[in-house]
Amino acid sequence: MSLLLVLLACALTCLGQVAQKYAVEQWRIAPSAWPAKLRTPWLWLALFALGLGLLVWLLVLQRLDVGVAYPMLSLNFVLITLAARWLFDEPIDRQHGVGVLLVMLGVALLGQHA
């Protein structure tokens, strides 16, 4: 249950970042004045996801040691890499792949103590 909450917090944070990226892309494609920029639904989805992510994170900290839980947040680097690869077609080089594997190994080790 606690580990699922960690995953949920990471997924929401990742969703928030992807939505921010879409918001910025939209502003780039169709430049507009600030009031119109603020009406971008992606921006509101980003804020909602990040806010909800923070609330879920507070629930995680009620259950898990922060010394174990906080480094597990680095799972975000893994999720963002997947999002960059599959949603934005960004190339992932070999060194990036090795880094992602190291993060996953570290998180798996920390997960044993959750």
Added chain:
Amino acid sequence: MNRQRGIFFALGSVLLVSAAQLGMRWSMTRLPALEHWSTAPLSMTALAVVIAAIGAYGLSMLCWLLALRDVPLGRAYSLLSLSYALVYLLAGSLPWFHESLNLSKSLGVALVMLGVLVINLRTVPVAVSHPRSDP
């Protein structure tokens, strides 16, 4: 580009986010579980600390954005990985947290930091996205 200023803000962001995480943990363990919020008594101190911690977290985001004016994203993330070690070591050694340090956890934290460094110290700067990826 003013490198020194960038590193100053990046390290400020590291300290603030570490303090925020420790503050959130300290206060959340002193607040009732979600389902009892309407009935159980709320500690005003814990409530104040959790609000201050969320404020520190917001300030760390601001420092982060200021740091990114002067430091490339990869370097900034590399510095940010210091906060994993800082939070782990402080939570394991400060008496109020009752957390422990051991070999397997230390190895986990070290692997995570190494992974973040390997991803972010590549010579080809690939900016995945600018906002920071941690709550």
